[in-house]
Amino acid sequence: MKTKIVLIEDDSTLGLAILEILALNGFDVKWFETGSEAVFYFKENTCDLIISDFMMSIMNGEELFFKLHKQLKQNSIPFIIITGNVDKNLKYKQLENGVNDYITKPFNTKELIFKIRNLLDFKKNILKKLTPDPFSKVTIKLSEKDFITALNEILIKNIKSKIDLNELSKKLFISKSTLDKKIRKHTNKNISQYIREFKLQYAIKLINNGEKNIQFLVVETGFNSFSYFSTSFKSYTGMTAREYIKSLKY
Structure with missing residues (x-):
């Protein structure tokens, strides 16, 4: 041309x-x-x-x-x-x-x-x-792996921080709207809900592995505040983080 x-x-x-x-x-x-x-x-x-x-x-x-x-x-x-x-x-x-x-x-x-x-x-x-090289190792890696697996790898590496959705879409070489559509297709959740629940699942794994300090969980999962973490945790599991910890037999 x-x-x-x-x-x-x-x-x-x-x-x-x-x-x-x-x-x-x-x-x-x-x-x-x-x-x-x-x-x-x-x-x-x-x-x-x-x-x-x-x-x-x-x-x-x-x-x-x-x-x-x-x-x-x-x-x-x-x-x-x-x-x-x-x-x-x-x-x-x-x-x-x-x-x-x-x-x-x-x-x-x-x-x-x-x-x-x-x-x-x-x-x-x-x-x-x-412009990303379409034949770069990153792109090839994404083409070989399941979309959700690739997404989760990025989320876990940035678990302690607030995920920038624009940066997330760039890492996956797709637009923000396409990212949302793909997540809805695979999980029936929007971007924010998926990321929030991903963080909560990580918090639950830490608790299951013996972690009892709730403030540590808040920091480790990158929630903005203690109250937001507590509200989100109860909404997701049906009980507070403290109640969940007490329900486990260590």
Whole structure:
């Protein structure tokens, strides 16, 4: 799939020239002559890199950058400013704003292509680090084991802390909603209920193994408070933790 570039240039002659240069170098280019057209385009579309002229009527390159930055709610799309203004202070201001690169007209074709490729490679490397390898040992491990077993392994390793559901879904490489659906499918419980009962089952195992200190159980199972642990324990077993301990014959 070709790399998608959005070009905003109000000079039709220069815009056509840049369009041809990029196309010859294997890029899929969408060209707009005004910033407002680009803003409308990005309401339902995206791209891999943006190139914009600075001096344009109605909306200049700086205004466009800020508008798209706010609209896209992220800064993951590299943004290059092209301008005939040689004022260094203007250049420094754009870079300070967050623009990724700045090219002064007239520019060399090779310079433009090199800068584009460098930014795209940098973005690719960043995304690669943030995206799980589908063939990693962790993923293979999950594919070989039962979902609940994999889930329980993560829960037991984090038993003393409050489980972050977003982090839990990331470790299982699924969305939070999918995690909830899978748990409901396998256990007929929602995420919160399953985690709470998992912690209580662990507390019961500790008691069965001789633990009698209730405060220790609260800390060891990662409950927020003594009262929440006590209420949850009684709701789950039908008796308080103290009553449960007394019912056992050590």
